[in-house]
Amino acid sequence: QKEVEQNSGPLSVPEGAIASLNCTYSDRGSQSFFWYRQYSGKSPELIMSIYSNGDKEDGRFTAQLNKASQYVSLLIRDSQPSDSATYLCAVRPGGGNKLTFGTGTQLKVEL
Amino acid sequence: DTEVTQTPKHLVMGMTNKKSLKCEQHMGHRAMYWYKQKAKKPPELMFVYSYEKLSINESVPSRFSPECPNSSLLNLHLHALQPEDSALYLCASSPGTANTGELFFGEGSRLTVL
Numbered sequence A: 001q002k003e004v005e006q007n008s009g010p011l012s013v014p015e016g017a018i019a020s021l022n023c024t025y026s027d028r029g030s031q032s033f034f035w036y037r038q039y040s041g042k043s044p045e046l047i048m049s050i051y052s053n054g055d056k057e058d059g060r061f062t063a064q065l066n067k068a069s070q071y072v073s074l075l076i077r078d079s080q081p082s083d084s085a086t087y088l089c090a091v092r093p094g095g096g097n098k099l100t101f102g103t104g105t106q107l108k109v110e111l
Numbered sequence B: 001d002t003e004v005t006q007t008p009k010h011l012v013m014g015m016t017n018k019k020s021l022k023c024e025q026h027m028g029h030r031a032m033y034w035y036k037q038k039a040k041k042p043p044e045l046m047f048v049y050s051y052e053k054l055s056i057n058e059s060v061p062s063r064f065s066p067e068c069p070n071s072s073l074l075n076l077h078l079h080a081l082q083p084e085d086s087a088l089y090l091c092a093s094s095p096g097t098a099n100t101g102e103l104f105f106g107e108g109s110r111l112t113v114l
Helices: none
Strands: A011-014 A019-025 A032-038 A045-050 A054-058 A061-066 A071-076 A085-092 A105-110 B004-007 B010-013 B018-025 B031-037 B044-050 B053-057 B064-070 B073-079 B087-094 B109-113
Touching: A011 A019, A019 A032, A019 A085, A019 A105, A032 A061, A045 A054, A045 A061, A045 A071, A071 A085, B004 B087, B010 B018, B018 B031, B018 B087, B031 B064, B031 B073, B044 B064, B044 B073, B053 B064, B073 B087
Parallel strands: A011 A105, B010 B109
Antiparallel strands: A019 A071, A032 A045, A032 A085, A054 A061, A061 A071, A085 A105, B004 B018, B018 B073, B031 B044, B031 B087, B044 B053, B064 B073, B087 B109
16 A cells, blocks of 8 residues: 555646545554645645644645545645646655655646 | 755766756755656655754665755765666755655756766
């Protein structure tokens, strides 16, 4: 079982819709969870971090964490073509200082 | 604009060459990282420096040699590389110790080994 799993996509959504990106992780002791956005040919950029169960909102982005289900998600409201990118879920396992990345989900926002 | 600067942006080298990748940050971050990323794959951790000391080496071959001259600079010395080492090399930094996931990446150095 992979430590951090994401559907590779592509996930296609129409402009203005809500994009929902999902991630599951295997280490139940994981403490910290992150979403990075990576445009093609560019480096990853941190867009959200979440540390406790529930929702965390920042502009059009909402991160959701459910530690009991070992599940973290990213919702993007009012999706724009500029949101088209690969979204990497990253998890810091409990007791460790190495960040583990998922393989990423490619999001395509269509006009 | 990224606050982590990497040079060069592109590098082509032969298998017998010696070259270096450089990274600089002026955010006062105390942890710096080297990652390697292949196309359509996530970044793979290579090395972590925390307070200028090497704290993690992910069993990277000795043909990659990291160096942290001071808290703002990170180098990756390359020698006798193989074509399969061609990849995007990403430098990142984080505030405080290396015990965090909030990484600030540079734009990367795209390496091609012939």
